[in-house]
Amino acid sequence: MLGELLLRFVLGGAIVCAFAALAEIFRPKTFAGLFGSAPSVALATLVLAFHRHGPSYAAAEARSMLVGSVGLLAYSIGCVAVAKRARVPVWLGAGAAWALWLAVAFGLFALAGMSGAR
Numbered sequence: 404m405l406g407e408l409l410l411r412f413v414l415g416g417a418i419v420c421a422f423a424a425l426a427e428i429f430r431p432k433t434f435a436g437l438f439g440s441a442p443s444v445a446l447a448t449l450v451l452a453f454h455r456h457g458p459s460y461a462a463a464e465a466r467s468m469l470v471g472s473v474g475l476l477a478y479s480i481g482c483v484a485v486a487k488r489a490r491v492p493v494w495l496g497a498g499a500a501w502a503l504w505l506a507v508a509f510g511l512f513a514l515a516g517m518s519g520a521r
Contacts, residue, residue, distance in 0.1 A: 407455075411447060418443035470515065474508030 422443045445468055453461035481503040485496035 407451070411451060414450060415443060415447040418446050466515065467512070470511045471508050473511055474504045477507040478504035 449461050449464055449468075452464045478500050481500040482496070485491050485500060488496075
């Protein structure tokens with residue numbers, strides 16, 4: 404258990420550093436956050452899943468990450484749409500965007516039949 408945590412820490416840190424170096428190449432610098440954490444954590448998770456459970460488990464994890472990212476895209480579009488409306492309270496807009504994210508992610512998850520993938 405402790406060895407796996409240490410491996411996650413080292414692997415995650417190394418991948419974060421690689422993505423941070425990649426982010427230095429792109430303009431504007433606001434893209435640095437995109438390359439800073441999420442991809443590196445996802446890659447570290449997939450490497451560890453592959454190492455510990457094999458390729459089919461890692462493939463299921465990767466598919467789940469892709470479905471979640473489509474949900475995040477829907478959430479982001481929803482946030483932009485709600486932010487343009489001055490009369491919508493922030494808590495209501497945020498809640499609606501979260502509901503959209505969950506609906507899209509779970510809908511795609513069910514549509515793809517991934518519930519039995521593990």
